[in-house]
Amino acid sequence: MNKIEMSEEIILAKKELALSWEEIASLVGISPVFLTSACFGMNSLKEEVADKLCAVLNLPSIVSTALQAFPNKTWDFTVPQDPVVYRLYEVVGVYGETIKELVGEKFGDGIMSAIDFSMEIDKEENPAGDRVVITMNGKFLPYKAW
Amino acid sequence: MNKIEMSEEIILAKKELALSWEEIASLVGISPVFLTSACFGMNSLKEEVADKLCAVLNLPSIVSTALQAFPNKTWDFTVPQDPVVYRLYEVVGVYGETIKELVGEKFGDGIMSAIDFSMEIDKEENPAGDRVVITMNGKFLPYKAW
Amino acid sequence: MNKIEMSEEIILAKKELALSWEEIASLVGISPVFLTSACFGMNSLKEEVADKLCAVLNLPSIVSTALQAFPNKTWDFTVPQDPVVYRLYEVVGVYGETIKELVGEKFGDGIMSAIDFSMEIDKEENPAGDRVVITMNGKFLPYKAW
Amino acid sequence: MNKIEMSEEIILAKKELALSWEEIASLVGISPVFLTSACFGMNSLKEEVADKLCAVLNLPSIVSTALQAFPNKTWDFTVPQDPVVYRLYEVVGVYGETIKELVGEKFGDGIMSAIDFSMEIDKEENPAGDRVVITMNGKFLPYKAW
Amino acid sequence: MNKIEMSEEIILAKKELALSWEEIASLVGISPVFLTSACFGMNSLKEEVADKLCAVLNLPSIVSTALQAFPNKTWDFTVPQDPVVYRLYEVVGVYGETIKELVGEKFGDGIMSAIDFSMEIDKEENPAGDRVVITMNGKFLPYKAW
Amino acid sequence: MNKIEMSEEIILAKKELALSWEEIASLVGISPVFLTSACFGMNSLKEEVADKLCAVLNLPSIVSTALQAFPNKTWDFTVPQDPVVYRLYEVVGVYGETIKELVGEKFGDGIMSAIDFSMEIDKEENPAGDRVVITMNGKFLPYKAW
Amino acid sequence: MNKIEMSEEIILAKKELALSWEEIASLVGISPVFLTSACFGMNSLKEEVADKLCAVLNLPSIVSTALQAFPNKTWDFTVPQDPVVYRLYEVVGVYGETIKELVGEKFGDGIMSAIDFSMEIDKEENPAGDRVVITMNGKFLPYKAW
Amino acid sequence: MNKIEMSEEIILAKKELALSWEEIASLVGISPVFLTSACFGMNSLKEEVADKLCAVLNLPSIVSTALQAFPNKTWDFTVPQDPVVYRLYEVVGVYGETIKELVGEKFGDGIMSAIDFSMEIDKEENPAGDRVVITMNGKFLPYKAW
Amino acid sequence: MNKIEMSEEIILAKKELALSWEEIASLVGISPVFLTSACFGMNSLKEEVADKLCAVLNLPSIVSTALQAFPNKTWDFTVPQDPVVYRLYEVVGVYGETIKELVGEKFGDGIMSAIDFSMEIDKEENPAGDRVVITMNGKFLPYKAW
Amino acid sequence: MNKIEMSEEIILAKKELALSWEEIASLVGISPVFLTSACFGMNSLKEEVADKLCAVLNLPSIVSTALQAFPNKTWDFTVPQDPVVYRLYEVVGVYGETIKELVGEKFGDGIMSAIDFSMEIDKEENPAGDRVVITMNGKFLPYKAW
Incomplete structure (x- = not known):
């Protein structure tokens, strides 16, 4: 499972549970910015934090493994557009x-x-x-x- | 006097008086970030603030006029290098x-x-x-x- | 359903009903420019407006959900070509x-x-x-x- | 006299007379946008309009000649910064x-x-x-x- | 049917009939440059011209509809390479x-x-x-x- | 004398004599496009043509020499702006x-x-x-x- | 069959026959550089040469047709990287x-x-x-x- | 004396002596390509070669020193234009x-x-x-x- | 098998065997940097080294062939982002x-x-x-x- | 005195004293790489080191001041050319x-x-x-x- 598939799984689970990033962050015990960036594949999580996040979102361990992988940080536009x-x-x-x-x-x-x-x-x-x-x-x- | 010449005059005066940007900002009564950006030509100052800054630095009114001019904000590199x-x-x-x-x-x-x-x-x-x-x-x- | 699929569904429905963007905008009660930009995925609609648009075009609620999503605004060419x-x-x-x-x-x-x-x-x-x-x-x- | 020198002369005269672009445009009898763009070297003026502008600003006929020259329209940044x-x-x-x-x-x-x-x-x-x-x-x- | 699929259909039919662009243009009664650019998706044809072209090439009406669509004109390289x-x-x-x-x-x-x-x-x-x-x-x- | 100085000399002489490029071309006996491009430094002239052009414009032989030099052809913008x-x-x-x-x-x-x-x-x-x-x-x- | 598919077919056949580009060129009777560039889709071959190449490599006539097509010459990087x-x-x-x-x-x-x-x-x-x-x-x- | 001034001196001397690059190269005893590239500042010459070139062109030793300096090789356009x-x-x-x-x-x-x-x-x-x-x-x- | 598929196979085998790049390099008898770059498709391996690597990782000979192929070295961003x-x-x-x-x-x-x-x-x-x-x-x- | 003028002064003094960067670094007691980069304006020196360097090269204190200034690090080409x-x-x-x-x-x-x-x-x-x-x-x- 790569980081893109991981993000899709997490966003799906988040929608089903109707949780905000802030609520998830609070349940996992880390900062919302760091949590969101890790779920978008721009940071890695320690094993216990990744496992806790998967427990909160009812996601399998393969997602936890992907969250622990060291990300390759890239972005789409030299000058951002949004x-x-x-x-x-x-x-x-x-x-x-x-x-x-x-x-x-x-x-x-x-x-x-x-x-x-x-x-x-x-x-x-x-x-x-x-x-x-x-x-x-x-x-x-x-x-x-x- | 354009913004570039204005910046040079201000930096010279600042060195002669041995003042930091924080000290100048405190004497003028505005934030150090805003003051510095205006002195670098990236923001304009209201007349009374510009005059006060010139008084603090012993600079002529032509500098105050340049500080009040609306700046054209540009930068050197699409991807910054420093x-x-x-x-x-x-x-x-x-x-x-x-x-x-x-x-x-x-x-x-x-x-x-x-x-x-x-x-x-x-x-x-x-x-x-x-x-x-x-x-x-x-x-x-x-x-x-x- | 992402914004691209949403656009395709809307354009298909529009063609089948032989409605112009101006007519759709008039039926929904918003400006044609805003409506078109939202249908092209560059703006989000409030829930009641999105629902009304889907009613006008006989589209399912999944399209309404996609219309309400906050868009990521990007474009194809730094210097446009068309x-x-x-x-x-x-x-x-x-x-x-x-x-x-x-x-x-x-x-x-x-x-x-x-x-x-x-x-x-x-x-x-x-x-x-x-x-x-x-x-x-x-x-x-x-x-x-x- | 090229368009850049022409612009500098006009801006100087405008400051001395303390006129706004809208006031100059009104005295010359053309639109403020068109007048300003011509003074910035991005449009040319017809002879009688250029002469009238120079009369309003007390500028010599060499400025009128420069205003009538067909401009080469260029800009500084592919993606504008200001x-x-x-x-x-x-x-x-x-x-x-x-x-x-x-x-x-x-x-x-x-x-x-x-x-x-x-x-x-x-x-x-x-x-x-x-x-x-x-x-x-x-x-x-x-x-x-x- | 988008413009790319339309082009492929036309080129296929052209090869089967062993017609040149000039011959097709002559049969349709328009200029070869305009015809070719429309078949490559860079111009739109009026309904009767598009229908005639489809008749010449034995193509279905869906191709005519695609030929009439207003094109989005883009090209691949800022500096062309071929x-x-x-x-x-x-x-x-x-x-x-x-x-x-x-x-x-x-x-x-x-x-x-x-x-x-x-x-x-x-x-x-x-x-x-x-x-x-x-x-x-x-x-x-x-x-x-x- | 480089090509830029050469162009300035020619344009000055042309203005003083109130000749158009077409008139100069006719007097020299070559095409207006080729003449203009050579005067703008984008083509070279043969010696006799360059001399004739200088005679027409009352320019010294140093200009003729510059007109005969093989140009380095460059332009300002990858995507032209005017x-x-x-x-x-x-x-x-x-x-x-x-x-x-x-x-x-x-x-x-x-x-x-x-x-x-x-x-x-x-x-x-x-x-x-x-x-x-x-x-x-x-x-x-x-x-x-x- | 486009030029990319053509190249893949040729490279496959070349590997199976264990021939070098130089050997193929020698058998076909043309220069190795020209042959290789045509097989990579950057030049077209005359009919008889294309047929001979296909005979040497045991490839069907559809490959010969693709070799005769006039190529669109493009490359991947403005500044090459390899x-x-x-x-x-x-x-x-x-x-x-x-x-x-x-x-x-x-x-x-x-x-x-x-x-x-x-x-x-x-x-x-x-x-x-x-x-x-x-x-x-x-x-x-x-x-x-x- | 930097490489640009050096090039200007050499080109001037070459014109006065009416020598071609090939003739100079022959007199100095090196290849015309290498000689020309060194005179354009893109390669350095060994001391004895630089001295000989200066003797051939009647140039002072400061030019020889500049010819021996290790060049910084740069060019003007990512995609060349001439x-x-x-x-x-x-x-x-x-x-x-x-x-x-x-x-x-x-x-x-x-x-x-x-x-x-x-x-x-x-x-x-x-x-x-x-x-x-x-x-x-x-x-x-x-x-x-x- | 191209270099991208080759890399995926190697990374999969490496994970299953729970070996680090350093351990693999030590078993194969080459430097970790060279080994990793070859496995990422940026260098080629000699036949015996490629075979040994495949033996260490229990990979078929098709992977060894891909490792021996001469790579085309390219990268994603002119200015790297990670x-x-x-x-x-x-x-x-x-x-x-x-x-x-x-x-x-x-x-x-x-x-x-x-x-x-x-x-x-x-x-x-x-x-x-x-x-x-x-x-x-x-x-x-x-x-x-x- | 800015960093560019500073570099020119240092390089001149270095040439007159016929010292290599390694010799200067050894006399000052710092690494040659760090010394050279500071003299090229890409790093700043502590006061005592800057003073020592000026003593070694017989340069005035204004050079020492420039060496202590915090540099703005930029380079000429996104992709280097030399x-x-x-x-x-x-x-x-x-x-x-x-x-x-x-x-x-x-x-x-x-x-x-x-x-x-x-x-x-x-x-x-x-x-x-x-x-x-x-x-x-x-x-x-x-x-x-x-």
């Missing part, structure tokens, strides 16, 4: 230089890791219209000198 | 579908605005290595039906 | 800077939303040759300062 | 197939001309936020059979 | 500026339409080697001022 | 396969040369709007078998 | 300007034809390591003046 | 797979080196039109197994 | 000029071969976090002068 | 999947850091031709689960 994703690409374009400058000022010469990294997505209620809050948290990695 | 910026591009590639899914689940069909939008960059101290925390906050915009 | 679509791309290229300038002059620094957005396509009869009139209507979104 | 222009590109991507379908349904097999074409940009006041209204008007050109 | 087509692309690259200049000199600011357009391909016999003569004929469209 | 040139690119995209098929039918397996090649641009007067007629004439080159 | 092919691409990049200069010096303004063209691949034995010798032979085509 | 160079690119596209197959058959799994490589360009006189003969000679490099 | 591979691409971008400079300083004008080449991947244990050590070893190839 | 750098790009393409697989097998799901990273370039003397040995050493970063 508006939700494009807006984030635009933010990286518009604020990239600013982020680099302020990370340098606060931390020194280095980067925010995208590997030792976590992300949360929250809803901020607001009478003028609710707001999406995305929090990225990555380890600062200083450039090694040698 | 590692700080690339890692964010990678995050958009790896987590784009996940973010779309969870925004849909929490808010309905729509997007996080990149215009009615703010961002903060913080340092989270951690004995295993400090962490960069980027918080994006954008208004949810539901797709209009008509 | 002449109808290319001419619009060319208009964006030729008049983009002009539109930006005049929106700035009339509204301030900000954009026309493509989300809180509607569009109409009309025929203007003209003895020298009929004319296509496309009207785009999007909320002005001022850039947030913070 | 958010104002990108949103229009996105609209073409999302609604291109829909527009093609509805133009075909209303007019037959053919296109909307981008040459025998005009555009207006209006502000629609709205308590929930003003709206940008862009109206494109192009001659329908049926495909010739031979 | 030498026959590349040489034309090269001609456009090498002579594009020249053509623009001479069209402007003869007609004023405007373009040659690719929609109100016809093309013929002829053989010019020559003892030093026969020559291909391609004649393009498109309506001049002056840029509209408004 | 509408005059784009429409020709579109014609190559839409009719490329058709041209290949009909050249094959008339001549056998081979191509139309873009080197042993000439082109004329004519105006066809027409009460419904004048028409641009472009005639390309290239030697048929059969593929060599060996 | 090292054998990339090295040739690199040679064109590194020596392209040199080749143009020396062809100009020896022959005048014109090109080496890729149509009236042949190629041989030989092995030059060498104690320091055998060498690949590729000989390209193309007719010089002078640019036509008109 | 017809002389494009035809070679096309040959690589059309015959790439064939060359790979025949090199494999003659030599085993490996490549023709583009580094331990030489090239000659010759003129083959022919009553039907002279022919360009390009001979590439590169060491066969077998893939290492380890 | 983070493991992208980081190496980034290293080539960041350090490419440095590597060229130091290879030139140590060896003269030439390159490191990617054909007469081997690679090892090792784990360096480290209390601050284990380290990946990649060692590339390629023959220096000096540019030939001729 | 053969030294292209061969490394090719290695990443050919062996990328293999490296990912073996890193996963040895370390688990994660990457080799390009930030906490060092590189050495060595010469391995060999009677069959000296060999370039590149050793990359990067911290393994396991994907964080959250």
Whole structure:
């Protein structure tokens, strides 16, 4: 079973049980972002977490095996097209230089890791219209000198 | 004076006064991210904010005028190359579908605005290595039906 | 049923009933542009609208479910090729800077939303040759300062 | 004097006279969109219109000559980057197939001309936020059979 | 039946009847270039022409319906690869500026339409080697001022 | 003197003498398309033709030398942007396969040369709007078998 | 039978008969490069040659028909990736300007034809390591003046 | 002195002395292709060869130093545009797979080196039109197994 | 059996036998990097090595034949996307000029071969976090002068 | 002084002192690869190291300041062109999947850091031709689960 078939199985089971990703994440005990990305084949799960997810969704162990496989991370478009994703690409374009400058000022010469990294997505209620809050948290990695 | 010349003037003045972007932002009374992006020519400032910034940096009013001009936002590479910026591009590639899914689940069909939008960059101290925390906050915009 | 299969079902039903998109839109009570884009999988419909459309076209509820799903919006060519679509791309290229300038002059620094957005396509009869009139209507979104 | 130098002269004169594009257009007696696009070097003006514009802005006849020259229309990015222009590109991507379908349904097999074409940009006041209204008007050109 | 299946049916029938495109065009009473492009799915035929073509080739009415459908015009490579087509692309690259200049000199600011357009391909016999003569004929469209 | 400087000199002289490309071509005794392309640096002229052109335009022999130099033929955009040139690119995209098929039918397996090649641009007067007629004439080159 | 199926049939028959391309070419009486390129679908064969090839390989006449069809020449990557092919691409990049200069010096303004063209691949034995010798032979085509 | 300035100096001196590349190569005692590519900045010369070339052309030692510098080899277009160079690119596209197959058959799994490589360009006189003969000679490099 | 089917067979057999690539490589007696690349279809194996691998994995001789076939080396993305591979691409971008400079300083004008080449991947244990050590070893190839 | 001017100053001083990068690195006490990359503007140096380098090369403190600035890392071509750098790009393409697989097998799901990273370039003397040995050493970063 490859990652694509795995995703289809999980999405089917999720629909049958009428669970949201947040509910599944809560039942499994991990973050909704990480859970969803793993179910979409962009992250791997540890064995016990994968097994628990399969138990929650009544899925066979072959799905758990596929969830534990190390993913090959690729995406469809160099410049993303769907508006939700494009807006984030635009933010990286518009604020990239600013982020680099302020990370340098606060931390020194280095980067925010995208590997030792976590992300949360929250809803901020607001009478003028609710707001999406995305929090990225990555380890600062200083450039090694040698 | 165009935005590029404006940036050069500001960076020169900042170096002479030995101020950080955070210190300037604090003196002007706006967010460091917004201030830096405006000084890099990617956002415009209101007149009073632009004037205050020029006062803080001892810069002439021509710089204030350039800061108030509406910018043309462009960037150099379709796929960014500097590692700080690339890692964010990678995050958009790896987590784009996940973010779309969870925004849909929490808010309905729509997007996080990149215009009615703010961002903060913080340092989270951690004995295993400090962490960069980027918080994006954008208004949810539901797709209009008509 | 995914959006592609949904489109095929709808187009088949439309042909059998010999209805135009305008007639279907009128029977459902929504705009032809919005209806067509939803049937092509580029917008989602609310449940009652989707159900009404399926009633009009004698389609099963599985099509209604597919119409309500949040679409992933993508297109085939970075530069469109079919002449109808290319001419619009060319208009964006030729008049983009002009539109930006005049929106700035009339509204301030900000954009026309493509989300809180509607569009109409009309025929203007003209003895020298009929004319296509496309009207785009999007909320002005001022850039947030913070 | 080439089109780029011409634009710089015009923008300078416009600033000195503190006129908006709409005011200049009104004084010259042509549409603001067409006037602005000609001043940005994307359209040519007839001799009497170019002369009138130079009279309004106190510019020498060399600018009028440059305004009358037939422009070479090019743009900087295959996929536009500034958010104002990108949103229009996105609209073409999302609604291109829909527009093609509805133009075909209303007019037959053919296109909307981008040459025998005009555009207006209006502000629609709205308590929930003003709206940008862009109206494109192009001659329908049926495909010739031979 | 889509345009691709339609093309395959037509090419099969053409081979069985051992007819050239020129012969078919002559029997149908239209130009070989237009006929061939329609059979390759790049143009639509009027009902009576499509019916006549199907009569000539002994094809069922479903092929006629497909011939009448409005095509979506796309091609495989941004820069064409087959030498026959590349040489034309090269001609456009090498002579594009020249053509623009001479069209402007003869007609004023405007373009040659690719929609109100016809093309013929002829053989010019020559003892030093026969020559291909391609004649393009498109309506001049002056840029509209408004 | 390189080809770019050469072009500038020629265009200046042409403006001062108020001659059209067609008039210059007639005075020099060659085709307007070939003359214009050589003046734009896309073809070379034989010595006597180059000298004659310089005599007609009162230009020094250094311009004649530049006209005789073998050009490096390049163009700015993989997909042309100016509408005059784009429409020709579109014609190559839409009719490329058709041209290949009909050249094959008339001549056998081979191509139309873009080197042993000439082109004329004519105006066809027409009460419904004048028409641009472009005639390309290239030697048929059969593929060599060996 | 299209060119891809044709190639598969030929490669299968070649393996069963344990013949090299050079041996087949020798039996058919044509050059190995031309034979191989025709079997890979990049050139067409005359009827008698195609029939002879099918006789040598015990293949049915449908393969001969496919070998005679005029090919559509395309390739997979704008920049080739396999090292054998990339090295040739690199040679064109590194020596392209040199080749143009020396062809100009020896022959005048014109090109080496890729149509009236042949190629041989030989092995030059060498104690320091055998060498690949590729000989390209193309007719010089002078640019036509008109 | 960088490679671009070096090339300009050499071309100027060559024109003043009215020498061809072949004559210079003969005086220096190296191959015309290698000499020309070094003068265009795509190869480096050994000290004694560079000195001899400068003696032949009456150029100062700074040119010799530039000729000895190791070049950075780059080219302008991913797909070359000038017809002389494009035809070679096309040959690589059309015959790439064939060359790979025949090199494999003659030599085993490996490549023709583009580094331990030489090239000659010759003129083959022919009553039907002279022919360009390009001979590439590169060491066969077998893939290492380890 | 093509290389893709071959890879699938090998991966299946490897899973059933619960062997790592390192263990298989040790049993076959070749390097893990070379073995894995051959099993992924990017290198060919000598007959005896391929047979031994099939013996170790209980695979039929058809797999050995596929392992011996000369591969066509291609990859999916011009800029790799998976983070493991992208980081190496980034290293080539960041350090490419440095590597060229130091290879030139140590060896003269030439390159490191990617054909007469081997690679090892090792784990360096480290209390601050284990380290990946990649060692590339390629023959220096000096540019030939001729 | 920006990084480009800094590089030029350093290279000039290096030439005047006739020092190799290895000698400079040895005098400064850091690795040649890291030193060279910093002098080419792709890494920053700590203050004391930058000062020492300037002392070695007799350069003013403004160069030291530029060496300490955090670089913006970019490169010229998506696919590198110079053969030294292209061969490394090719290695990443050919062996990328293999490296990912073996890193996963040895370390688990994660990457080799390009930030906490060092590189050495060595010469391995060999009677069959000296060999370039590149050793990359990067911290393994396991994907964080959250």
